[in-house]
Amino acid sequence: MQIALAPMEGLVDEILRDVLTRIGGIDWCVTEFIRVSERLLPAATYHKLAPELFNGSRTQAGTPMRVQFLGSDPQCLADNAAFACTLGAPVIDLNFGCPAKTVNKSRGGAVLLKEPELLHAIVREVRRTVPADIPVTAKMRLGFEGKEGALDCARALAEGGASQIVVHARTKVEGYKPPAHWEWVARVQEVVGVPVFANGEVWTLDDWHRCREISGVDDIMLGRGLVSRPGLARQIAAVRAGEAPAEMSWAELQPLLLDFWQQARRKLAPRYAPGRLKQWLAMLTRTYPEAVALFAEVRREQDCERIDRLLMMPSS
């Protein structure tokens, strides 16, 4: 039974991975996708998107990190994956779910779900090229427009050599619109012999119970739900261990929010740091009334020092 933190480009960067994995309950996390199209990326690109490579491919809390790729050229993906392994990537993950327009125009992400043979070729080539002890895993949506090809895609990934498959239980066209079709996770698990992770629309402990019941799988990947309710993985882990699932309080979260901000100030250009804070804070407003108040104060602020003061003040 595993709980994974979802890869989220532009949101779950090394800073948020660091802070969220400190809370507990997360078994592994993934980098934002690394796009490869025609060349071997330099080591600097990997170190920028996956600085955990300098730390044994673990976050500061010790949570393992996987390196995710997006692309459509089997050989180029395989070469980059093999290079990432020399830099310390412990697992290679392949993204077949990204709905972004630019990504799909240049063939990558969810559009590849129209071509199960290509999915198979990509996974097979990456599997063949990276060292045998490095697992290759995959993440897919249920299809591009319709779901009729979902099982063929899952089979193609498993037969190509993916040792785990995360299913974001929606098509590309469904985007992020609820509901997620967890019953399809069960159908995928029926046709492949490798573990399948359920993903999509799990925001609360109740959602998790329903997702588990409908999907029938134990392994789960949490995205926006975990970003907006950072204690969710810890709550799920507690239930699994037969313990009481305490909510994470605002008081417990506040030092982490401050640390997130301080890291953002250190690692990002001053014009970007406030935006990153607001982005996370906006998601936290779904769970914490205190975040609503703080977000209202911070949202129009661009001055880092004034934001420092707002964050250090205890908000009621």
Ligand SMILES: Cc1cc2nc3c(=O)[nH]c(=O)nc-3n(C[C@H](O)[C@H](O)[C@H](O)COP(=O)(O)O)c2cc1C
């Ligand atoms: C802002 C954003 C960025 C994302 N970036 C990635 C990505 O880089 N790689 C990927 O495989 N999925 C990406 N996803 C999809 C998520 O990993 C996940 O499958 C999706 O959000 C559904 O899970 P959730 O309902 O728990 O958020 C992204 C989603 C969002 C909202």
